[in-house]
Amino acid sequence: MFVVRSSPAGLHQARAAQRTAAVCPASLTSFALPPVQRSNARKVSASASSAPATMKVDQAVMQDRVRGALWGLLIADALSMPVHWYYNPNDIVRDYQYIEDYQPPRVRHPSSIMNLSNTGGHGRGGQEGRVIGDVINHGKHQFWGKPGMHYHQGMKAGENTLNALCARVVMRSIAQRGGYDPAGFLQDYVQFMTTPGSHNDTYAESFHRDFFGNWAKGVPAERCAKGTEGHNTAQIGGFVMLAPVVMEAALRGESAEGAAKAALTHLSLTHDSRKLAGFAQTYAKLMYNVSAGGQDLREAVGAVAKDMDLGLDKLVGGQAGTYDDLRVVHGVFGSACYIEDSFPVTLYLAYKYADSFEKAVLTNTNVGGENCHRGAALGALMGAGLGESRIPEKFIKGLHDYPAIKQEIDAVCATLFKSQ
DSSP, X not given: OOOXXXXXXXXHHHHHTTOSSOOOSBOOOOBOOOOOOOOOTXXXXXXXXXXXXXXXXXXXXXXXXXXXXXXXXXXXHHHHGGGTTBOOHHHHHHHHSSOOSOOOOOSBOTTBOGGGXXXXXXXXXXXXXXXXXXXXXXXXHHHHXXXXXXXXXXXXXXXXXXXXXXXXXXXXXXXXXXXXXXXXXXXXXXXXHHXXXXXXXXXXXXXXXXXXXXXXXXXXXXXXXXXXXXXXOSBGGGGTXXXXXXXXXXXXXXXXXXXXXXXXXXXXXXXXXXXHHHHHHHHHHHHXXXXXXXXXXXXXXXXXXXHTXXXXXXXXXXXXXXXXXHHIIXXXXXXXXXXXXXXXXXXXXXXXXXXXXXXXXXHHHHHOBSHHHHHHHHHHHHHHHHOGGGSOHHHHHXXXXXXXXXXXXXXXXXXXXXXX
């Protein structure tokens, strides 16, 4: 168990001073760590661009992997929901011991700074704005100004957080429209987010608040994300909706490059960030390679990590006790939402636990930090590489909205495979 050496607020301020963007919606915590070399994770890999131009797996395998990616995204998010943005692993142990199934959140969050978040737009600010409460997240404004309030208060075990619910919007849009349509998604996204009672989450990331702040001013939906570079946009939360877009592109016969282009088109609808786009391109190609490309999960992840100089072989195969998961996540890469921290953690967990969906997603949950959105990206990657057939049934059927989700995934697959 790690021992807290400095106050969460103090270290959070120190880290924030080094960032050009607004901080993640939780405070960071310092731990007693062995000396390790901090990875240079700012280099974005290009190795995934060598993906095969056509699918290398048969229809049955590909359908297993598409379903695996979609289930995996939602499972990993829901597992992490109760301890989302717990930056001190000791708090997870205190509140839950070790999470290995779906749990509801506590009312109080040990490191919540939601009361410092801007309810009228991105980043920090007061609660005078009414984007939260009047435009989106109806009925939730009252919870934002209360110190220590959980970001997902009131949610039930196995429920998904808002970004994962938006991934379901993408899935439904693909099924209903016969394929991915950016304009159609925007219509569905606006309808979902602005309809009272459409979801039960309290928190909405900065990109949602910026988008709907602009939308409420009459800005056309296709322009609502423009000009938000630096508004807390270069975060792994932007990856959560990408998996269904990548899978749809692969089944249209696109290459890895085509699938990445589709992913970037979708990302640009909600995130105006060149930095995030660079990482998203790599992630989308990797998703393609381990599913349609038929590449081995560990080998494909290892190739990307090698180009990024992450040293995963040393971290995974090093001296026992020196590079355990908590030390790697919190001490080598960083557990925050910033993409240069969270994407390397995603690759590390996928590489180390490439043979076990369950170990990968449970480790992600219990190391804490930005584990929901990082988990969604990880779960989709693991599911794409291993398939639905290697996801424990308890995680699939334990999701709170399992019947509806199954219907949606069935509908997506019926749409995507109808011409195969």
